[in-house]
Amino acid sequence: MLPMSSSVRRFLLTKAKTYVRTVTTSKPATSFDDDQIKQNYDIIIAGGGMVGCTLACAIGKNSLLSHLKVLLLEGSPQQKYELKPEYSNRVVALNQNTKSLMNSLEIWQHIEKARVQPVRHMQVWDASSNALISFNSADIMDDDVAYIVENDLLLHAVNKELTSPDLKNVNIVYGAKISGYELSKHEALTRNLIKMNNGDTYSCKLLIGADGANSAVRNAMGVQYLSWNYDHMGVVATLHLAEETENTTAWQRWLPTGPVALLPLDSKRSSLVWSTTVDHAKQLLQLPEEQFVDALNDALWKQYPHSSAVEACTSWFGSCLKSIGLPDGAERQLPPSVKSIVSASRAAFPLGFGHSTRYVAPGVALVGDAAHRVHPLAGQGVNLGFGDVKDLTEFLADAIYTGLDITHHSWLERYESSRQRHNVPTQIAVDALYRLYTVDLPPVVLVRSLGTQLTNALQPIKKLIMSHATT
Ligand SMILES: Cc1cc2nc3c(=O)[nH]c(=O)nc-3n(C[C@H](O)[C@H](O)[C@H](O)COP(=O)(O)OP(=O)(O)OC[C@H]3O[C@@H](n4cnc5c(N)ncnc54)[C@H](O)[C@@H]3O)c2cc1C
Structure with a gap:
């Protein structure tokens, strides 16, 4: 052994004491006794909606993470799924990235x-x-623009994989009533406690909040949450169309009160998402079904007053585009007419914006609507959540691969910055579109109309929009 000077020895001793102090004080102070803890897990996911369930499945199937013990806590009772002849009124438009994740x-x-x-x-x-702006998958991408899937079918499909005998490391508790969280504030040794209403307590190294827009995990993290309501509701219903067609077009008309959209289900049926003022939404829900169908056909077909100045400018701009060989937007398909709605399929959901300034804290991460909420006008909400699932799973696997713990802050922070780089611009763009299109002042209508015409004429811009929307 080499001789050590007393100053070096003193220095090392001080360092060692600091290290010991750091480790001992990093043990979380807790109001629960260890013997009260029902079970220890590596990862607990709070919330088994579309995003939480898919995350549990992705972690369970990842070869670098499959040794981890995972618990999924879902507040609702387990739903029995049955494929009914009639479509559910809750559907989502899934992009290509989501399809790839689901395929994998x-x-x-x-x-x-x-x-x-x-x-x-x-x-x-x-x-x-x-x-008008139109997107044609054959012109701008090699594949379909999106896929319309019922929420309950998607959840059923995820659960089929999640509960398959091959997936041994994920436990699921349905009807889980969580009464509180005690989060570790220490980076070096995280242990979060999840207290249940029935007195049970679970502990985990990494707690993931997938518990939706009103996330209790996010509240427990104490992070800043920027949010507002649009004072709009999304009225949904399942529609029977007047004529049978191939029905592979998604239609969206911007009304002064908000967008009305028809998403194709099959050759004769479409799903409605009609975003409108709260009062109008309530009226629409009260109308007899035939009158509701009339109101909807009006929303799709009725001629609204146009400003003559806007009309003159847009037709001049259209002819300029045409003169240089670009599409002027005059060619348009006619939307379908609605014949009837599926009885009792109408419902309305409040719409809002939400952005959690932090997606991670020591030993905690947020995914899906718990981290970000957007207006459904661009069909992005759950797709952003599935993007979180893909990235978080990859970063956790990278942490293990590099010999670090799944709670290591550098990997959690990489997850946060990678997702916020994608999610925040998308949220801002969706919010800006909503604001731009719910104003009916002629100068604003003119600016957005010229912008729409130009975007429609320039294929590279359309490709750029599509490529952002599908990643
Ligand atoms: C009208 C409408 C149309 C939409 N259309 C589209 C679309 O076309 N494309 C798209 O991408 N997105 C769309 N969205 C958005 C999409 O529905 C959401 O982004 C998605 O549902 C979010 O999923 P999530 O799993 O993150 O959250 P949620 O669906 O809110 O799930 C959260 C889960 O956590 C559970 N939970 C909550 N608290 C607790 C607790 N304390 N303990 C245990 N469990 C708890 C809940 O029971 C729930 O199952 C639309 C939204 C609306 C309103």
Whole structure:
């Protein structure tokens, strides 16, 4: 052994004491005794909606993470799924990235076996002018623009994989009533406690909040949450169309009160998402079904007053585009007429914006609507959540691969910055679109109409929009 000077010895001793102090004080102070803890897990996911269940499945199937003990806590009782002849009124438009994720987790096969409708065209048009934008999958991408899937079918397909005998490391508790969280504030040794109403307590190294827009995990983290309500509701219903068609087009018309959208389900049926003021939404829910159908056909077809100045400018701009060989937007498909709605399929949901300034804290991460909430006008909400699932799973696996713990702050922070780089611009763009299109002043209508015409004429911009929306 080499001789050590007393100053070096003193220095090392001080360092060692500091280290010991750091380790001992990093043990979380807790109001629960260890013998009260029902079970220790590596990861607990609070919330078994579409995002939480998919995350549990992704972690369970990842070869670098499959040794971890995972618990999924879902507040609702387990739902028994049955494929009914009539479609559910809750559907989502899934993008190509989500389809790839679902394929990689062997979930997509169950959806395809049941039912899914591809979207190959999209037409978005303004009721206050003649401006229109259309997307054709054959022109701008090699594959379909999106896929319409019922929420309950998607959840069923995820659960089929999640409960398969091959997936041994994930436990699920349905009807879980969580009464509180005690989060570790220490980075070096995280242990979070989850207290249940029935007196049980679970502990875990990493707690993941997938508990939706009113996330209790986010509240327990004490992070800043920027949010507002749009004072709009999304009225949904399942529609029977007047005529049978191939029905692979998603239609969206911007009305002064908000967008009305039809998403294709099959050759004769579409799903409605009609975003409108709270009072109007309530009225729509009260109307007899035939009158509701009339109101909807009006929303899709009625001529709204156009400003003559806006009309003159947009037709001049259209002819300029045409003169240089670009599409002027005059060519348009006619939307379908609605014949009837599926009885009792109407419902309305409040719409809002939410952004958690932090997605991570020591030993905690947020995914899905718990971290971000957007207006459904661009069909992005759950797709952003599935992007979180993909990235978080990869970063946790990277942490293990590099010999670090799943709670290591550098990997959790990489997850946060990677997702916020994608999610925040998307949220801002969706919010800006909402604000731009719910104003009916002629100068604003003019600016957005010219912007729409220009975007529609320039294929590279359309490709750029699509590529952001699908990643
Ligand atoms: C009208 C409408 C149309 C939409 N259309 C689209 C679309 O076309 N495309 C798209 O991408 N997105 C769409 N969205 C958004 C999409 O529905 C949401 O982004 C998605 O549901 C979020 O999923 P999530 O799993 O993060 O949260 P949630 O669906 O809110 O799930 C949270 C889960 O956590 C559980 N939970 C909550 N608290 C607790 C607790 N304390 N303990 C245990 N469990 C708890 C809940 O029971 C629930 O199961 C739409 C939304 C609306 C309102």
